Amino acid sequence: MSVRALDIPLAPSAVADEIHLLYGSHTGNGEAVAETLADNARQSGFRVSLRSLADIRPAALKKMRHAAFVMSTHGDGDPPDDAIDVFEWLESGGSNDLKALQFRVLALGDSSYTEFCAAGRQLANALVKRGATEVAPMVECDVDFADDAERWSNELLEWCRENLTSNAANESPGTPVAASGTSPTLQGIPITPGWSRTRPFPAIVERVQKITGLESEKDVYHLELSLEGSGFQYLPGDSLGVWADNDPELVSRLLRKLEIEPSELVDDDGRIRSIRDTLTRHREITRLNPNVLEAWAKRDQTRARGKLARQLAQYADSQRKQFLEERQLPDLAEAFPLKLDAQELADLLPALGSRSYSIASSMSMVDEEVHLTVATLHSNAIGVARRGVASNHLNHRIQAGDEIRVFLEPNRRFRLPKDNGAPIIMIGAGTGIAPYRAFMQEIEESNRQSENWLIFGNPYRRTDFLYQREWLKWRSKGLLNRIDAAFSRDQAEKRYVQHVVADQGQEISRWIEDGAHIYICGGLAMGHAVEEALIDAIAIGRNIDRDAAKQSISNLRRERRLLKDLY
Secondary structure (H helix, E strand, C coil), rough: CCCCCCCCCCCCCCCHHHHEEEEEECCCCCHHEEEEEEEEHHHCCCCEEEEEEHCCCCCHHHHHHHEEEEEECCCCCEECCHHHHHHHHHHHHCCCCCCCCEEEEEEEECCCCCCCHHHHHHHHHHHHHCCCCCCCEEEEECCCCCCHHHHHHHHHHHHHHCCCCCCHCCCCCCCCCCCCCCCHHHHCCCCCCCCCCCCEEEEEEEEEEECCCCCCCEEEEEEECCCCCCCCCCCCCCCEEEECCCCCCHHHHHHHCCCCCCCEEEHHHEEEHHHHHHHHEECCCCCCCCHHHHHHHHHHHHHCHEEEEEEEHHCCCCHHHHHHHCCCHHHHHHHCCCCHHHHHHHHHEEEECCCCEEEECCHHHCCCCCEEEECCCCECCCCCCCCCCHHHHHCCCCCCCCEEEEEECCCCCCCCCCCCCEEEEEEHHHHHHHHHHHHHHHHHHHHCCCEEEEEECCHHHHCCCCCCCHHHHHHHCCCCCEEEEECCCCCCCCCCCHHHHHHHHHHHHHHHHHEEEEEECCCCCHHHHHCCCCCCHHHHCCCCCHHHHHHHHHHHHHHCCCEEEEE
């Protein structure tokens, strides 16, 4: 992608020479990219303002001349919570009030989801609609974002050198400034010294234990990994990134169906590997994405069959999305077999991404260990039993003594309050309970003097009350003030955590008035339902209308008192 220099005169003020680096991040990847770019821009002598979109007044965009946005997409094409206020402001305003702003966007996403990088596109379109000028096409990054993010960052710095006045005088004494003509690059984003997403730590598995009952519909495991020698320092609320292998049997079935010899060699980004090794460790075969589906349909059509293309042509967008969500690549190969050679198959598929899990432990209690709570993802939508790549790997294919490749993913948006006396309400369903176990371990070890309330949901109390003994222990010790549970199948009418929130609206409203921080962890649908219930709770508790209650929720989010970790 070339960098376009615009023939737009720059204002002589100092503001014209400042670059605003703004990010909307969910897992912290976008924030890390923006932070590294900010360091490199400062080394080049530019005045840099680095902020989360949550930390600016949306109307402040009117006064900006040059901005770069790093925007993550969350859930079904949604912006992260950091960016919601800015998005709402952009969509609600008039036209041409941002005509002084020149911008570019780096969009982070996951191509296995239908709305890949949708939040980045929505942001760029909204800015242009308000009169801003996009100085270069948006760059879309998949889960293996490092190379694309580096290219985008270097091109941005080059554009700055060509169009802005470097101002080394604004740097603090001793700050290195890149020599003219040099191009500082976006380096790897280290989360802890020596280990990162691209250089994961080989953690040793110490324990794998099922924690749901034998009769449970859920298949949930507790895992304990040793981090000894890693130097990792994590906090409650952080996540652990895991690199898992595809199931070898699934790989073998796919290769047999496509009549490809497992030992055939392929060029995998400059490294020669067997196609079996490439598919097992380096390619995504359990999540279909739209690009793979379209490419498969096109190849099917060129071989004089065209069955898949004809079928897809009849689908509405919702049906196409359902088709993708219900199938893995082996299912596609079974129904619509192609004649591909090994290299064609390797080139067709996206890179296998890491998976993230909320950490279920506090280092204050477990020292150089990390605990995870993992539910095996099952699918049988088309009559074929399938499992998720990482959950199957962790729960059913490893045992004590094995190695797992891991890296830390700090989540500064899901931390315990800095005020040790601030009450907390922890709302979660299923494995969404994991970070709250970490919170309570930290509370027990640090002697925080706060009121703590757990609202938890799962199907059955007898088989699905995860970590039940620990929660009851914390309650008996006075560390956990309240437990309210919604076991959805224990009565005729299904009952979920949002129903508990609705029933306890008055008390929740009182806790909020007393300064409570509210945490929501679990599935996206649950999170949305709980937030709606919170709006109703505030409306009833304060005797205000729903619009005013929505504004109160926005204020809680802005104050970092409503924190969500949804997936």
